[in-house]
Amino acid sequence: MASGNTTLSGSSEVIGTHPADSEVLSHVQALSQARILCVGDVMLDRFIYGKVDRISPEAPIPIISVEEENAMLGGAGNVVRNLTALGAKVWFVSVVGADDAGHEITKLVGREKDVEPYLTVETDRRTTVKERFVSGGQQLFRADRETITPVDGMNKDTILELAESSMEDVDMVILSDYQKGTLTPDIAQALIKKAKAKGLWVICDPKGRDYSKYAGCDFITPNRRELGEASGLPVNSFEEVVKAAQALRHHHGIGSVLATLSEEGMALVAEETVFHVTSEAREVYDVSGAGDTVLATLAASVAAGLSAEESVAMANAAAGIVVGKIGTAVVHAAELSRSLRQHADHTGGKVILPENLQDDVARWRRNGLKVGFTNGCFDLVHPGHVSLLRQARQACDRLIVGLNTDQSVRRLKGAGRPIQDEDSRAEVLAAIASVDRVVLFDDDTPLNLIKMLRPDVLIKGADYTIATVVGAEIVQGYGGTILLADITPGKSTTSMVHKMAETTEQAPSE
DSSP: OOEEEOOOTTSOOOOSOOOOHHHHHTTGGGGGGOEEEEEEOEEEEEEEEEEEEEEOSSSSOEEEEEEEEEEEEEEHHHHHHHHHHTTOEEEEEEEEESSHHHHHHHHHHHHSTTEEEEEEEETTOOOOEEEEEEETTEEEEEEEEOOOOOOOHHHHHHHHHHHHHHGGGOSEEEEEOOSSSSSOHHHHHHHHHHHHHTTOEEEEEOOSSOGGGGTTOSEEOOBHHHHHHHHTSOOSSHHHHHHHHHHHHHHHTOSEEEEEOGGGOEEEEOSSOEEEEOOOOOOOOOOTTHHHHHHHHHHHHHHTTOOHHHHHHHHHHHHHHHTTSSSSOOOOHHHHHHHHHHHHTTSTTOBOOHHHHHHHHHHHHHTTOOEEEEEEOOSSOOHHHHHHHHHHHHTOSEEEEEEEOHHHHHHHHOTTOOSSOHHHHHHHHHTSTTOSEEEEEOSSSSHHHHHHHOOSEEEEETTSOGGGSTTHHHHHHTTOEEEEEOOOTTOOHHHHHHHHHHHHHHSOOO
């Protein structure tokens, strides 16, 4: 992740310096101290997964064979999910209809820990439901069911009363606006004024062209398209984004604009600062709810006392994680720590914990990718290793390398090994293009790791037989395959160690 302050011709003076990943990492635990009120439009997100292998005879449309369905909180509910995943305490105010979807939302909110829910029921309202049909990691289409009308007078009063009473317990107010009727202009303005009177931060996720309803808030988080529509200005270049953001700020008395720019990262535009944090190239599988993740992480970071620049860097890291997941997903504090640590350690996000690797494997499989696995000590990487890894990667779409920890290597190879510690060995493997993930294991064999990951292809060198490959029987049992890769003659770590020892013995003494 690269970030920095940028001085633009004709823009405000830029001050400050960008935080390093290691600096931001040190603040992740502080996010659990955040106490936040979220008010906005809750909805139910349904995801229907299946395979498409034929076209309907009735019309030129694909037929999806449904394999899996799940439902989760969407809209402002997804903001709440992301906040609790980061460890924050949340007060949640919203409106649902007196229907099955409303009941399901109520149950889902009730399952979220550290949430004080205040869901009012409007009898004539149809709860918003978004159904997404997904195959091969791609959304085929979406079906929406909803009522888009302002809340009635009784519920308006209830929302304001519940929100104002909750403000006594929080440091931050989020307005998550999806234009479904909860945050009418008068409700939004009343909440902003009440919050500012109590000295609370206010962050708004805006919708529509008229941002006067968000006047006086501390942050708004539009994407590029929303920024252009609201400002009426071009937003094609970074310079144009800054000018459009400044125009909105000045016109509506908004403290800062955090514009999300997709693959170009984010731009924080304040009175005297323009802060740009860029995104790294990643596998993007689904952007559903990514804006909610940015909003939640920014809010939790600011509420926890981080600077604006640190908060934006934290939100950008969270966004980079969530777009690699399927569905309306969340980012947990542990994932955020791991991602920042990996960037600080220059491993490109490839070195990963076993329990977190399962998410990657599940995502790859949903996208129809074949997963391969090999393992070893990889103490001194040589051409034989490179050849093995190249052959392994050719046999699959994603290659996981299991790496023995230092303690495991010592048990297997003796007190003099490994020559390089596990962090160094992992970093070298992560730099090899054929390798997609590196995972450390402390057992003498990778058997437990293989049972957990269930790779489609298990790869070892041809100096093994299938009968002697650890885990071969398990992999073959569920239909996987075993590949015995060709080995490079005369290339092994042990022979290299012996050669180094001989060279040392033959060297003349001084």
